[in-house]
Amino acid sequence: MSEEKQCQCAEIQEEELYPRLEEVINQHKGKGEDLIMVLHKAQNLFGYLPRRAQEMVAEGLNVSLNEVYGVITFYNFFSTVPQGRNSVKVCLGTACYVRGSQEVLDKAQKELGIKVGGTTEDRRYSLDVVRCIGACGLAPAMLVNEDVYGRVKSPHLVDILKKYE
Amino acid sequence: MIKATINNVEIEVPEGTNILWAAKKAGFTIPTLCNHPDLPPGGQCGICVVEIEGVPGLKRACMTPIGEGFKIKTHTPRLMATRRQLVELILSDHDTSCLTCVKNNNCELQQLASMVGLNTLDYKNESREMLPIDHSSISIVRDPNKCILCGRCLQVCSNIQTVNALAVNHRGSETLISTAFDAGLGNSVCINCGQCVVHCPVGALYERSATEEVWAALHDPDKFVVVQEAPAVRVMLGEEFGMPVGSLVSGKMHAALRRLGFDAVLDTNFAADLTIMEEGTELISRLTSGKSLPLITSCSPGWIKFMETFFQDMIPHMSTAKSPQQMFGALAKTYYAQERGIDPANIVSVSIMPCTAKKFECQRPEMNASGYRDVDYVLTSREIGRMMREAGIDMKEMPDEHADPILGEYTGAATIFGTTGGVMEAAVRSAYALVTGKELENVEIAPVRGLKGIKEAEIDIDGTKVKVAVAHSCGHARALLEKVRDQIAEYGKSEYQFIEVMACPGGCVGGGGQSWGSNMAKRARRGESLYAEDRSLPMRRSHENPEVKAVYEKFLEKPNSEKAHKLLHTHYYKRSAVDGKVLPG
Numbered sequence: 001m002s003e004e005k006q007c008q009c010a011e012i013q014e015e016e017l018y019p020r021l022e023e024v025i026n027q028h029k030g031k032g033e034d035l036i037m038v039l040h041k042a043q044n045l046f047g048y049l050p051r052r053a054q055e056m057v058a059e060g061l062n063v064s065l066n067e068v069y070g071v072i073t074f075y076n077f078f079s080t081v082p083q084g085r086n087s088v089k090v091c092l093g094t095a096c097y098v099r100g101s102q103e104v105l106d107k108a109q110k111e112l113g114i115k116v117g118g119t120t121e122d123r124r125y126s127l128d129v130v131r132c133i134g135a136c137g138l139a140p141a142m143l144v145n146e147d148v149y150g151r152v153k154s155p156h157l158v159d160i161l162k163k164y165e
Numbered sequence: 166m167i168k169a170t171i172n173n174v175e176i177e178v179p180e181g182t183n184i185l186w187a188a189k190k191a192g193f194t195i196p197t198l199c200n201h202p203d204l205p206p207g208g209q210c211g212i213c214v215v216e217i218e219g220v221p222g223l224k225r226a227c228m229t230p231i232g233e234g235f236k237i238k239t240h241t242p243r244l245m246a247t248r249r250q251l252v253e254l255i256l257s258d259h260d261t262s263c264l265t266c267v268k269n270n271n272c273e274l275q276q277l278a279s280m281v282g283l284n285t286l287d288y289k290n291e292s293r294e295m296l297p298i299d300h301s302s303i304s305i306v307r308d309p310n311k312c313i314l315c316g317r318c319l320q321v322c323s324n325i326q327t328v329n330a331l332a333v334n335h336r337g338s339e340t341l342i343s344t345a346f347d348a349g350l351g352n353s354v355c356i357n358c359g360q361c362v363v364h365c366p367v368g369a370l371y372e373r374s375a376t377e378e379v380w381a382a383l384h385d386p387d388k389f390v391v392v393q394e395a396p397a398v399r400v401m402l403g404e405e406f407g408m409p410v411g412s413l414v415s416g417k418m419h420a421a422l423r424r425l426g427f428d429a430v431l432d433t434n435f436a437a438d439l440t441i442m443e444e445g446t447e448l449i450s451r452l453t454s455g456k457s458l459p460l461i462t463s464c465s466p467g468w469i470k471f472m473e474t475f476f477q478d479m480i481p482h483m484s485t486a487k488s489p490q491q492m493f494g495a496l497a498k499t500y501y502a503q504e505r506g507i508d509p510a511n512i513v514s515v516s517i518m519p520c521t522a523k524k525f526e527c528q529r530p531e532m533n534a535s536g537y538r539d540v541d542y543v544l545t546s547r548e549i550g551r552m553m554r555e556a557g558i559d560m561k562e563m564p565d566e567h568a569d570p571i572l573g574e575y576t577g578a579a580t581i582f583g584t585t586g587g588v589m590e591a592a593v594r595s596a597y598a599l600v601t602g603k604e605l606e607n608v609e610i611a612p613v614r615g616l617k618g619i620k621e622a623e624i625d626i627d628g629t630k631v632k633v634a635v636a637h638s639c640g641h642a643r644a645l646l647e648k649v650r651d652q653i654a655e656y657g658k659s660e661y662q663f664i665e666v667m668a669c670p671g672g673c674v675g676g677g678g679q680s681w682g683s684n685m686a687k688r689a690r691r692g693e694s695l696y697a698e699d700r701s702l703p704m705r706r707s708h709e710n711p712e713v714k715a716v717y718e719k720f721l722e723k724p725n726s727e728k729a730h731k732l733l734h735t736h737y738y739k740r741s742a743v744d745g746k747v748l749p750g
Contacts, residue, residue: 051346055743064329065354065743069345073334 025060093132101140268368301349318361358467359521359677397583405550411690416565434575467668494539519676545678577699
């Protein structure tokens with residue numbers, strides 16, 4: 001019940017953001033060369049790039065929808081799925097990788113039921129990989145929001161994730 | 166002029182010539198994969214690398230203009246090894262199920278592997294997964310497993326057609342040429358023109374085939390299977406059997422179709438003459454009333470979807486006349502069935518088209534004026550070529566035969582429908598007679614012929630000056646219609662009264678259903694053959710066609726009659742520029 005309520009709430013908020021996107025687009029009307037900048041601002045607004053926002057940007061900047069989609073899918077920075085409340089990032093840098101972070105990642109994907117780049121249906125978690133967070137001494141390392149976890153073994157993972165609502 | 170040597174052969178070429186073409190002049194073919202004569206060089210594949218004395222590294226011949234005194238080598242051991250390795254790398258990520266591929270024996274990658282002397286395959290992408298094939302479109306299938314990311318489809322779709330249905334999406338090893346949101350061609354702005362198909366060097370793009378359905382109909386004794394063939398098919402089908410480009414095979418084509426088992430071999434050209442009667446009458450009525458000018462032709466289904474998506478304000482200007490294919494379809498299951506005493510429910514109506522968009526057109530919900538699906542199956546020229554080969558029929562060995570009555574007779578005006586400017590020329594020939602009661606002395610209208618992107622002419626119809634324009638390829642159509650749009654906005658009317666648009670470069674002779682490896686030179690030759698057939702025919706004006714006269718006398722009464730409107734005319738929809746679907750309201 002409570003999940004459903006949250007979901008509706010999120011949608012209402014998203015709806016309210018479109019007029020603000022409209023304002024951003026108006027500042028760059030017809031300027032295809034500003035595409036990346038506008039997508040940046042749009043993602044800052046929504047936390048991701050919903051389909052409708054992509055369509056609005058394409059129309060407003062007078063570029064094809066395909067070009068917009070091509071740019072979004074090229075850059076890792078842009079996301080087409082909403083971000084969860086908690087961002088889980090598993091390090092796949094060299095040191096972490098040789099110390100078994102792939103196993104941690106596999107476990108995370110299995111536990112959360114999502115692939116890298118995905119968000120759980122309840123929007124509790126998003127899962128991503130990073131390449132080195134400068135914590136090689138603690139390898140394998142992972143991040144949840146701002147918190148760094150070192151020497152993560154896959155059995156620990158469930159306990160770590162549970163802490164984040 | 167620039168002097169240089171290629172493999173010690175001295176050459177002199179104009180400044181700006183790239184090394185690829187200069188080498189050809191010196192008698193050397195440098196292998197290429199992504200390069201296409203009608204598209205600007207992109208340098209994606211890297212196969213065409215050469216060595217230039219004193220210049221470090223290898224240079225791509227397609228992208229490098231030749232310089233004064235260049236000493237170029239095209240086939241050193243280093244270059245040959247590099248090319249082999251590049252082809253191997255491409256193949257490491259390519260679905261090499263060649264024997265069952267639609268492109269088998271026509272694949273440029275296959276030819277390239279042989280040309281560079283590839284004899285081992287040392288690389289294999291072990292983690293490669295088969296990706297889903299895009300079957301969402303009624304006209305075109307896209308198989309990403311065969312795609313080599315050369316970008317030709319993208320270039321023709323974006324730069325020549327200005328449709329922008331495709332883009333390079335994702336990155337790295339996951340790079341994919343696909344539509345927005347990876348929604349599939351059937352859920353995109355794709356206009357089904359098939360130019361991507363004829364430009365693809367491999368088997369990544371091909372038509373959605375209807376050959377199995379047509380075989381089933383041909384083998385069903387209870388069905389009466391009629392076939393019609395578009396004008397441009399008769400100047401291409403010979404190529405499928407090794408005949409020279411542009412060979413005119415009208416008679417052989419009729420004979421081959423009869424041998425394939427069609428119950429009646431009729432001709433789309435008959436319906437092209439009929440189209441002229443309907444569209445010509447419409448032109449005269451609009452010229453008289455001065456309303457909704459310019460009149461714009463409506464034969465090309467790729468163009469129709471393009472207009473419905475990007476030029477919705479032109480809908481009132483569109484001719485309401487259906488394309489010849491659909492006029493034929495509507496008559497086959499009404500007039501033809503009635504005259505021949507056949508139950509239309511048992512008629513299977515097949516059309517042979519140079520076009521992939523015709524598959525989409527025949528499936529449009531409104532194309533059922535006869536009470537049935539007016540055209541059941543559309544086969545591209547390539548598909549019928551395959552069926553004939555499968556049946557052991559060789560076009561070269563066929564006698565010349567005539568199409569069957571009563572939808573088979575045609576004039577020279579009909580046959581030139583297959584090339585850019587042809588519909589315009591045919592319409593003028595008859596409109597002149599309909600208005601003046603006299604026949605046009607010289608039926609050949611030179612200014613609307615040829616492969617210039619936008620052609621203009623002023624026609625004098627008994628003192629009335631009619632300004633006409635002809636555009637082929639959607640990029641040129643876009644430029645022309647933007648001009649018309651601006652003129653209407655500024656002056657309330659356009660300088661043109663009549664416009665012909667064909668979606669494909671060169672018109673239907675360059676359609677997306679024509680032979681693999683189409684280019685402008687081939688299109689030009691096919692067009693010339695259509696003009697040659699026109700010259701050879703005893704009747705060159707649509708209104709002279711006795712079978713067209715008969716259909717009006719016995720069935721339709723007169724052009725633009727109520728019955729003609731019901732069967733031979735149509736209407737258009739506004740479509741979304743996001744997914745190409747019909748917009749509500």
